Amino acid sequence: MQAITSGAAPVYFNEQIYSEITRYIEQYSPSSVVILTDDNTYADCLPLLLDQINFPMEPNILVMPAGEAFKTMEVTVSIIDELSNLLTDRKALMINLGGGVVTDLGGFVASIYKRGITYINLPTSLLAMVDASVGGKTGVDHGMLKNQIGVINNGAMVGVDIDYLATLPENQMRSGFAEIIKHGLISNKDYWSAVRNFDPGTMEGLDVLIRDSVVIKSDVVLEDPTEKGLRKILNFGHTLGHAIETYSLESDVMDDLLHGEAIAVGMVMETYLSVKRFGFPESSLYDLMNLVRSYYRKVSFPENALEEINTYMLHDKKNVGGRVNFVLLEDIGVHKIDQTIDPELIKEAFEFYVNEV
Numbered sequence: 001m002q003a004i005t006s007g008a009a010p011v012y013f014n015e016q017i018y019s020e021i022t023r024y025i026e027q028y029s030p031s032s033v034v035i036l037t038d039d040n041t042y043a044d045c046l047p048l049l050l051d052q053i054n055f056p057m058e059p060n061i062l063v064m065p066a067g068e069a070f071k072t073m074e075v076t077v078s079i080i081d082e083l084s085n086l087l088t089d090r091k092a093l094m095i096n097l098g099g100g101v102v103t104d105l106g107g108f109v110a111s112i113y114k115r116g117i118t119y120i121n122l123p124t125s126l127l128a129m130v131d132a133s134v135g136g137k138t139g140v141d142h143g144m145l146k147n148q149i150g151v152i153n154n155g156a157m158v159g160v161d162i163d164y165l166a167t168l169p170e171n172q173m174r175s176g177f178a179e180i181i182k183h184g185l186i187s188n189k190d191y192w193s194a195v196r197n198f199d200p201g202t203m204e205g206l207d208v209l210i211r212d213s214v215v216i217k218s219d220v221v222l223e224d225p226t227e228k229g230l231r232k233i234l235n236f237g238h239t240l241g242h243a244i245e246t247y248s249l250e251s252d253v254m255d256d257l258l259h260g261e262a263i264a265v266g267m268v269m270e271t272y273l274s275v276k277r278f279g280f281p282e283s284s285l286y287d288l289m290n291l292v293r294s295y296y297r298k299v300s301f302p303e304n305a306l307e308e309i310n311t312y313m314l315h316d317k318k319n320v321g322g323r324v325n326f327v328l329l330e331d332i333g334v335h336k337i338d339q340t341i342d343p344e345l346i347k348e349a350f351e352f353y354v355n356e357v
């Protein structure tokens with residue numbers, strides 16, 4: 001599968017990754033190699049990586065606890081301590097092998113350790129493959145706030161090997177697919193139709209779907225690396241979706257949602273807003289609803305959920321000057337960024353999901 005070399009960090013696919021990493025190590029000649037994993041990718045993914053590459057020196061393997069709860073400064077500092085104890089110098093190479101938590105935190109550590117060492121992302125979750133590992137955003141959560149601390153800094157390359165997905169739990173697979181659906185809505189009709197026609201039963205064509213998704217993300221990032229404008233389209237479905245995700249995690253009366261499960265709900269609501277505000281085609285809204293129904297269970301909201309979701313939206317870090325900013329669509333691939341929405345219409349969109357999906 002052809003590499004993507006237009007972005008700030010080239011993206012290689014499947015077997016080619018390992019020859020590229022080997023070549024990179026030969027050329028760059030790092031003083032040491034550090035591989036960051038989490039508990040799960042240490043057990044499930046590291047053997048595959050070590051099988052594929054003959055490292056010229058024994059790599060140092062670091063393991064962090066798995067999960068978003070550990071994407072913190074405390075874990076960052078503990079990894080930095082481990083690097084110091086290993087006498088890791090500025091010419092070390094760090095390889096982040098894991099989901100978005102490992103690539104975000106590992107990229108951040110690599111960006112600040114001794115003012116920065118070079119790093120490679122090897123995403124192992126679907127979400128990290130099509131989203132988190134590409135684009136150079138690194139960082140950790142702090143207090144209640146997600147991605148509160150971080151830098152934008154690209155690694156030397158990204159390697160997407162779908163063989164890692166064999167051990168990814170099914171709910172994580174579906175969660176990651178939400179970003180593929182998002183890329184379908186914000187890109188063009190061809191990709192949207194490829195997403196709709198994908199059969200998760202056979203998984204046929206998943207590699208092409210992932211590659212095209214990476215192209216979509218990397219093209220957007222290339223045009224707007226620091227999120228001044230266009231990059232905001234990657235937040236489609238995330239204004240409501242992210243508030244719904246946070247609410248589900250904070251509330252005792254609702255089941256926790258995975259990121260993609262919440263984003264799927266957010267995308268339905270924000271597509272509804274797009275229909276009402278910009279005449280987005282209703283038929284595509286119904287296509288989206290069918291897709292969402294086929295991948296995700298219907299989310300039931302407790303009474304008064306919307307009030308709290310609204311409060312979480314006010315804390316969205318993408319807001320400017322206290323305004324809640326939405327990205328909406330006029331059609332598949334036609335964007336309207338920085339939109340404010342009347343609370344009554346948000347209520348309508350919420351009820352639309354509750355009553356119609």
Ligand SMILES: NC(=O)c1ccc[n+]([C@@H]2O[C@H](COP(=O)([O-])OP(=O)(O)OC[C@H]3O[C@@H](n4cnc5c(N)ncnc54)[C@H](O)[C@@H]3O)[C@@H](O)[C@H]2O)c1
Nearest residue numbers: 040044066067099100101124125127131132137164167168
């Ligand atoms: N930097 C960005 O641009 C960007 C974009 C989107 C999301 N993110 C971040 O990504 C994170 C979410 O990423 P995620 O969904 O990958 O979460 P994650 O890293 O927590 O991975 C999900 C779970 O799957 C496990 N796992 C991963 N790969 C596996 C495999 N191949 N086999 C078995 N288990 C595996 C992990 O150990 C974890 O338990 C969030 O912190 C989010 O903020 C960053």
Ligand SMILES: [Zn+2]
Nearest residue numbers: 179238259263
């Ligand atoms: Zn997302």
